[in-house]
Structure formats: structure tokens, C-alpha cells
Amino acid sequence: MFESITGNFETIFNKMRGRGRLSEQNIQDGLREVRVALLEADTNYKVVKDFIKKVTEKAVGEEVLKSVTPGQQIVKIVQTEMANLMGPGDSTIKYVDGDITVIMLAGLQGSGKTTTAGKLANMILSKGKSPLLVAADVQRPAAIEQLKVIGRQLNIPVYSEKGSNPLKICKWAMKRAFLDKHNVVILDTAGRLHVDEELMLELNQIKKQIKPTQIFFVCDSMTGQDAVNSAKEFHSQLNFDGVILTKLDGDTRGGAALSIKAVTGKPIKFVGLGEKLDKLEEFHPDRMASRILGMGDVVSLVEKAQLAIDEKEAEKLEKKIKDNTLTLDDFLNQLQQVRKMGPMKDILGMIPGMGKKMKGMDVDENQLKRVEAIIRSMTLEERMNPEKIEGSRRHRISRGSGTNSQDVSQLLKQFKQMKKMFRSLGDIDPKSFQGGEGLPTDAMRLPRKIRSKRKKVKRKKK
Structure with a gap:
């Protein structure tokens, strides 16, 4: 995940850390490289411009320039601003008490909507809910059969009709959900290879008459800027509630993850990290920022x-x-x-x-x-x-x-x-490491510059 951009960031930050004290010029040079790395990752130009401006304002400051470890300080600033760029995180699904919660999935063809519908249903099922999958994609050949296969794997029912239009399928699916006592309905709608009037008219009709509780835009993270542009168009037409990023397990450039929240103003809800139906995870901006910057993700690993x-x-x-x-x-x-x-x-x-x-x-x-x-x-x-x-x-x-x-x-x-x-x-006693006791003397020594400063302070006091 994000191998290219992560490698670029690690190289940039290693240079900064190795310089000891940084000058304003050094910081500007480093941030210029950060800008290039983000643009190479296919991040939206305006997003990059605003991001660099915010980081520069915090990095080129007296506190950082006089810091004992300015390189580390800058890394921390970049990490915080990157998390802010993708956040705040919100992976909640708003369920309707005593009624049917309807989740509508929209996106371009090939973005992974059908597989995501199955993953989402599997996640909802694990929360004790009773989901119904609806095959409302009549455009793509085999889309209905694919959803049926997924439904059988998860033991979740799939509603479909042959020779009908998407709106009627969704209407009858709602009646079926009521009769069979399903409390969540997931609509797998059709996509196109590009945004067009016919697609948007179809989706708007479903939104107007079915009134979904939430609309999620399913986005292929490997398409970078194209994904962001299509998200912007879908949002202007549907005003969706959140984004699901798919195919994040591939060597994605990272531009979609970094840009989509800033461009649409809507949170990234979940991320798909594999083809298996249990590979849908909640999105955490701080953890994702750490992974993009090559710092790992210990919290997710522990979970x-x-x-x-x-x-x-x-x-x-x-x-x-x-x-x-x-x-x-x-x-x-x-x-x-x-x-x-x-x-x-x-x-x-x-x-x-x-x-x-x-x-x-x-x-x-x-x-x-x-x-x-x-x-x-x-x-x-x-x-x-x-x-x-x-x-x-x-x-x-x-x-x-x-x-x-x-x-x-x-x-x-x-x-x-x-x-x-x-x-x-x-053979090592863990207690010996508490409070620094038992550590080698060298490990407890302060850096030479700090020790010399402390000696001078003591002499002045005398």
C-alpha cells in the first residue's frame, strides 16, 4: 500500500533528520520535495498547494528552528496536517430505529461496487443486523449473478428481477425487506465508464423515490485524480454522505485518499483492503497518515x-x-x-x-x-x-x-x-527497565550539547 509515495517521504525525512539543525532554507527545500512527492502521487494540485502552505506556516517557525530535533518536529507537523487533510474520521452508519435503513452505493463502473456491497453487508451482519442485498445494476452483464454468488457465500438474501428497471427493482425490494423483516437494505446501483446524464438521472430517481438513509460513493483508489474528479461530479448531483475507497491493498499512488475529503467535504467511511468479503475496514485518518509516511500502523496491527x-x-x-x-x-x-x-x-x-x-x-x-x-x-x-x-x-x-x-x-x-x-x-527482568533503572549508563546520557548547557547553568548558580 502506497509503496511509491512512502518511499519518497522516507527519503525526504531521512535527509532532514540527518542535518541536525535546520535553516529556513533547508526546510523550504525539504517541503519542495514533499510537494513533488504529493503531485507524483496524483494528489489534487489545489489540495497540495493548501497543504504545503499550512505545513510551511508551522514548520518555518521559531519553535521548530530552535528545536533540538527540528527534523522530527517537521515530520510530526506533516503527519498531523496529513491526518487533518483526510479527517476527521467518521465510520459510523446511521441506523433508523424501528424502520428499514437504506444504504445506496454509487460510483463508476469497475470501482468495485458489487464486491463492496457484499463486504458492507457482511460487516452489518456482524453487528447483529439483518441485511438484504438488492441487485439494481441492470447495465453490467453478470452484475446480478455476481451479487447472488456473494449473497450465497455470506448466507445473505439477494433481491433481483429480470427485465425490470432499477427504480422498480428498488421499490419491490423495499416491500420484500418489510415482509421478510430485514432492517437494512443495500442498493447496488449501476455505474458507467464515465459520468453521464443517463446515469445521474437513474440515480436521482432512486434517491428521490426510495429516499435512502445514506448514500456512499464507491471510489477506486488506484485511479488517483480521475477518482477525485468523478467524486466531485457525483457529489454535486447526489450530495452523498461518505466515501468507500476500494483496492487500497494495491500499490496505489495515494492521491485519491489524500484529495477526496478536501475536494468533496465528505468523510472517507471505509476502505477495501483485499478481494475477500471480510476485507473492509473502518477508515482512521491518523493511522493512514502514519502508513503513508512510512511510520507503520501499530494500532491496527494490535487490533x-x-x-x-x-x-x-x-x-x-x-x-x-x-x-x-x-x-x-x-x-x-x-x-x-x-x-x-x-x-x-x-x-x-x-x-x-x-x-x-x-x-x-x-x-x-x-x-x-x-x-x-x-x-x-x-x-x-x-x-x-x-x-x-x-x-x-x-x-x-x-x-x-x-x-x-x-x-x-x-x-x-x-x-x-x-x-x-x-x-x-x-532472563531479563522487565522491572529493571521501569524508570530507567537497569539501563546501560550510555542509554541514560543526554546529548553532549544539552549536558554542556546544564553544566553552564549550574556554574552560574554557584
């Missing part, structure tokens, strides 16, 4: 871990690590839980500082499957006591897992090193 990792199992694992009794069965269990969190590349991308290192690098998900296959090919005794695995056993395991003996040896070596690392960590 994913909480959903995927069983707390009781984690406690058992912690005890085994402390007692140095970790087995390959435990390792396999943890591997399966980590895989529930999503693709490894996405998980690693949430770790601060990993953005630049991940650029151009592809994480082989099949490697994790090979590790799982190797462990499953072992007997229970071998998993409990890996040191018993030697020549003939190693050969048998490699044949059973479809790998080779070197792969088995490598896994055993890595597991041994991991246990050794955990054992060394277990």
Missing part, C-alpha cells in the same frame, strides 16, 4: 492480533516461553493464528520502519504453507522433541511434505535459534 489470536492460548504460550518448553506444535498453532490476520506483506507493512524495506519485495506466502506442511508431516513425538529428527526421519518428513531435506533442516535450525532468543529474553 488485528486481538481478533485473530486467542487470549488463553497466548497466555499458555507465554508460560511455555518462560519455562523454555516451546514445541513445534505451539509454533504451528501460532503460525495459523498469524495467517488469520491477513497477508504477511500487509502485516509487516504495519510495523514502523518496514515501509522502505518492503519496497519492491514480495513476501512468499507459500513459504508459510511449506512450513505448515513440514510440521504436519512430523509425528507427535517429533514435534515435541525436534532434536530427535535426524537423517532418515528428516528424509521421511521432506517426502511427506513435498519439500526437501534442506527445508526441514532450515526449519529446525530456525526453531532452535528462536527458542534460544526467547530464553535469553526470559
